[in-house]
Structure formats: structure tokens, C-alpha cells
Amino acid sequence: MRRPRLPRLLPEDAALRRRPALSVWTSLGLRIILALALICIALAVHWLDRAGLRDNVDGHISLIDVMYFTMITVTTVGYGDIVPVSDRARLFDTFLLTPIRLFIWIIFLGTTYDFLIKHGWQRLRMRMIQSRLHDHVVVAGYGTSGSEAVRELIARKTQAEEIVVIDERPAALEAAEACGVNILGGDATRNATLEAVRIANARALIVAAGRDDTSILIVLTARRLAPNIPISVVIRAEDNEALARQAGATTVINPASFAGLLLAGSTHGPHIADYLADLAAVEGRVALHERPVAAEEVGKPLSAIATGLGVRLYRNGEAHGFRDEEAKRLEAGDLIVEIVPRRHR
Incomplete structure (x- = not known):
């Protein structure tokens, strides 16, 4: 059964995701300004057409009465102490003030969901998933090597919910999510990101960041947080293999070197490379x-x-x-x- 994905550290949650151009506080400020602008429009029209209103208390419409009537009408259906009596005032309330009221409520409810409910639910959901993460496999980087590793793990009977993929690229996370694994958008070189996936409770870490310097830094960070975890890392430059081992990698894999071994072996017999591939592949x-x-x-x-x-x-x-x-x-x-x-x- 597919487990819900880990909430992302980045503030995006749609199927096609990217970092929003506006910060949280800028977005909140713009919503407040828009709501105030709509209220000001309603207030201005009510003031200009105050002759179409009637105050059932003292019979006089003042600026305070207009402000009061506008706010009460925008937020509720009114109390009946001030009412529109002219046709023009009633048409204004019907075709302009009612849409303004609905739009302000949409802004209010949307803001409440975005800044309170959604973030709170994401944090709760993340804690629930984290509490179940134990003896799992963490894959840092979902490029060519990382995606092949995930597919091979699943083919070797590792459950998809026992795999957590870390990557910063929305497209990579979307592809990983399609495999049914847990995903986390973030920088795997940071302590907070690895702690979020409970690296200390994991049974293995696969590092395939695409860059040797980034991969080695991930290994260093992970080894400090989880001293005993087996770490397998993809290193593309032969000169960096020793550095990766010094950083704490248990297994260092150089795809170019391995391909070279297969190619060289094939020159000594047509079946040597086939047998090596047979050993490595789950279908062998x-x-x-x-x-x-x-x-x-x-x-x-x-x-x-x-x-x-x-x-x-x-x-x-x-x-x-x-x-x-x-x-x-x-x-x-x-x-x-x-x-x-x-x-x-």
C-alpha cells in the first residue's frame, strides 16, 4: 500500500512544483492589501450613495454610519439598523457588494488554509511518517544512478514505502513519487534534511548526487549523524574515490570504471561481460x-x-x-x- 509522501521542505505541494516567487509574508501582505482595497471601494460607493441608505435609529447617515454599514455588510448580512432603500443602493448591494463580500471571504478562508491549516497538517503528516521510518533506505539524488538504484531496490523486494528519496529538483521528485516512494525536497548536505528522514534509523544510504564534491559532503554529513550506517556513493572521478572513503563511504562505485571493466573483459571472451551483468542485475x-x-x-x-x-x-x-x-x-x-x-x- 502506497504511503503518503513526506511533506516537502520547500513551500510547494502541487503536482508540478517550483519555488514561489513571493515569500510567505509578502503573499500575506498582498492578500491583506487586496481585501482592504475591496472594502475601500465598497466604502466609497456607499458614501457617494449615502442618500440611498436609511438609519432606523436616528435617521441620519454619517461617515461613521457608512463605515459601520460597509463592514457589517461585507462580513455578515447586516443587522437591519441601516438598510438600503433606493433602487440604486439595492442594485449596488446586489451586483457589487455581494461579489466583494464573497471574494473577501475567499481571501480569508484561503489565507487561513495556506498559513494555518495546510502547514499544520503538513507538519503533522510529516511527523506521522517519520515515526514509522525505521530500517529504511535513503537515496540522496534521483538522477540516472539514483533512479536505477530505486528501481533495482524495488525489484529486489524492498517495499516502496521503505525508500526515501531526497532531491531539490521538482521534476526528479515527481518522477520518484510516481514510483510510490517517500520523497523529501531539500539539500542532502544539510543536517536538518538528513535528520528529517531519520538517517540514524536507516539501514543504508545511497548517494548519487551527480557531483563528486556534493556526494562527498553528503557522506561526511551522514557519517557524523549516523556513524554505523552503510553508505554507498557514486563517484565519477577516480581521484575522488579515496576522498569518498576517507569521508566515511562504505562502498565507492565508479560507473566509468565499472563500464571499462565490462568492456575490457569482453575482449577476452564474449560471455565475461554478460556474466558480470548477470551477477549485478536482479533479472539474472x-x-x-x-x-x-x-x-x-x-x-x-x-x-x-x-x-x-x-x-x-x-x-x-x-x-x-x-x-x-x-x-x-x-x-x-x-x-x-x-x-x-x-x-x-
Whole structure:
């Protein structure tokens, strides 16, 4: 079931969104000025046509009476103490004052909704969604890499409501929202934005900001807020890969380097690149799987595991291949990377 999207940090909420040209207070001021201008028009016409009004109290129409009658008529239907008696005054009330009254009420109700009800509801809705965010995946950046990551996560059985996409571009957020994921419009390099998506409660962060400097800054910010979260980042320049790791990235992926590996591998055999793509894609017949060593596997060689083909193990943060000495005897705490049939995952 699709979960409602996270309210945006930017003040827009329509399907096609952009930052409004006017600030909140400027918009409020213009509405007040418009309402006062309409009241002044009604007041001027009433004063000029005061002979068509009758005061049932003292029989005299003063400026105060006109002001009183205008405000009462604009805000209510009147009390009957001052009434229009001439045809011209009644026509004015029918065809000019009634539309003015309705328009002022529309301004009043619209302002109440925009500045009180809508913002309050958005804050409440955001708190409700935030309270449910736990063990979710945060994707910072919904460009080519970010959108592919989201589609792959959903294909790998991650529920759409367990994914939160952060981006500043309305078009990107609209595309992400169409996938059913939660969205948040904001700058992922800021603490407040990552805190809003409960980064400390997330199970993983994917960073695909499109620029290496921005991606590295997001990694730094996230690592400070969530010291233990796995962070995968897309880095396009090879020189920046070490910086991303120093910033705290768990996994650094260079699309150009990976494409180069596929291309180079294809020159040594037509099926090598096909097999690598098969491992990476959710539609493939085999898959790479990472898991901790099981208790019954401790003491056995990596080649003896029954769940798949063991290709690598990680011990104390160091990688060891299946032919290394360390792979001849598994120890408690090892992480195993294995190739398994897709149907067994």
C-alpha cells in the first residue's frame, strides 16, 4: 500500500512544483492589501450613495454610519439598523457588494488554509511518517544512478514505502513519487534534511548526487549523524574515490570504471561481460550474496559452504579470496560473499 509522501521542505505541494516567487509574508501582505482595497471601494460607493441608505435609529447617515454599514455588510448580512432603500443602493448591494463580500471571504478562508491549516497538517503528516521510518533506505539524488538504484531496490523486494528519496529538483521528485516512494525536497548536505528522514534509523544510504564534491559532503554529513550506517556513493572521478572513503563511504562505485571493466573483459571472451551483468542485475540467473558465517560453518573452508559458491571472505575488515590461506578455515565473525542461484535468494 502506497504511503503518503513526506511533506516537502520547500513551500510547494502541487503536482508540478517550483519555488514561489513571493515569500510567505509578502503573499500575506498582498492578500491583506487586496481585501482592504475591496472594502475601500465598497466604502466609497456607499458614501457617494449615502442618500440611498436609511438609519432606523436616528435617521441620519454619517461617515461613521457608512463605515459601520460597509463592514457589517461585507462580513455578515447586516443587522437591519441601516438598510438600503433606493433602487440604486439595492442594485449596488446586489451586483457589487455581494461579489466583494464573497471574494473577501475567499481571501480569508484561503489565507487561513495556506498559513494555518495546510502547514499544520503538513507538519503533522510529516511527523506521522517519520515515526514509522525505521530500517529504511535513503537515496540522496534521483538522477540516472539514483533512479536505477530505486528501481533495482524495488525489484529486489524492498517495499516502496521503505525508500526515501531526497532531491531539490521538482521534476526528479515527481518522477520518484510516481514510483510510490517517500520523497523529501531539500539539500542532502544539510543536517536538518538528513535528520528529517531519520538517517540514524536507516539501514543504508545511497548517494548519487551527480557531483563528486556534493556526494562527498553528503557522506561526511551522514557519517557524523549516523556513524554505523552503510553508505554507498557514486563517484565519477577516480581521484575522488579515496576522498569518498576517507569521508566515511562504505562502498565507492565508479560507473566509468565499472563500464571499462565490462568492456575490457569482453575482449577476452564474449560471455565475461554478460556474466558480470548477470551477477549485478536482479533479472539474472545468479546473484552475489553477502552474509555472516554460520555457526556450523566455522572451521570449514570457504569452498565447503553449501548455500552457494564462496568467492571471498572479509575478516577484520580485510578481503581474502577463495584461494588465500585465510579461506581454508572460516572463523566466527567472518563475512562471506557467495554466488547463489537467483531463486535461492
